[in-house]
Amino acid sequence: MTSVLSLIACFWVFVITVVLIVVGLLTRLSFCKSVVINSYFCDHGQIYRMACNDYKPTYYFSWFLVVLILWLPFTFILFTYSCIGYALSKVATVHERVKAFKTCTAHLSLVVIYFVPILVTFTLGSQIPPNARILNLSLTSVFPPMLNPIIYVLQTQEIKESMKKRLKFRKKSQITVKREIMK
Template identity: 50%
Template structure:
């Protein structure tokens, strides 16, 4: 932290507040209905992702390299929703809008780690599908448990280091005028904008992080599916193409669920993301914040549902586990 703070200079009075005030989502009519909806999303998301994790752990058929990324995605969705939604409800439903300086930075760190890791989990899954279709004969040799675990672990380390740098740069900022964060959580952009010293490093990092954690992964995923489409077009047997396409349908659904709302926000609602301004549209700030909270929470709700419905292996395992559970219950009753 001293390294970051040294950039302040000797002639600037450094002011670090005891707390911040989160001011988003205020003055909305019947807002309690929205909080109830958000809480329902949170509960279903937790149950769904825990079920996916339990199913993968319990059945040996799913303890394969392919499901390392799926398990990582479930952990990410579970932890991401747990980091974001309960604090939102506590802040606005119970009017606890004050948050200490250190707690705010920790809150921001965990939220951004889990939000940013979504895309890289999808990258890991796309790499699995790319090798499976483009080089099926060597798939089991190249895609091992060690390979997938190392890939996913390196992605987690990459995201943690990136967000750590972004968070660390905020500790060099002085807040001598305002302590009000105009967002629904301790957001990076609204925090550095209320600082009264040089914010250029934080501004640069704020613009760089979305590129590194959202857009480059999306470009890689699209490129991989471009190559997959090219490979499928060279298959002479239609049934093989259909079978290969089915193995990608679950992953493509996850990509669509995660990226379509984000793209919509970036293109059609200025300032939803604090670091990007593309088109100026007149949207009420509360509307932008509600859209953003849903964009961050709904994918973690739909990911386990869509993936289970789109993956025959998971459906088969769930049916087997359910039959095993019901048969055990009948034995106990007898």
């Protein structure tokens, strides 16, 4: 229990330290253009466009954070799944491989749906128009939580059978309607 609390405390200290550094670096910027930010997320990339003085320290620190918080976990997840894929290639039967692969694809698809828009948004930075940034970050906030239950529920065999029965019933009723129309 204490190791979990220590882990939580370390993450809180890390986040608070990062936020304090970012705010400290952003307060040294001066602005001579419009101060209207076309964003509603914590996206300080928009602030760079408005700064008149040198923003290199803030820019480099933000790149460090993008690598540390986004690219490092994403790379670790992909490395882990490549190791899982290698281990699956050693499994004896094809049926076992397919079953394990189906289990992994649900999680991996959610990881990709979450990470790819964020990585594109924060890696390309100012090359992306503000409205596209807002759209990417909005979809990243909405789609993974929305799709998570759907993807994992569809992994359940009972749900699959229920969906197959409904689709077969619907197909039969459409065929019946078409026959009645043709008469």
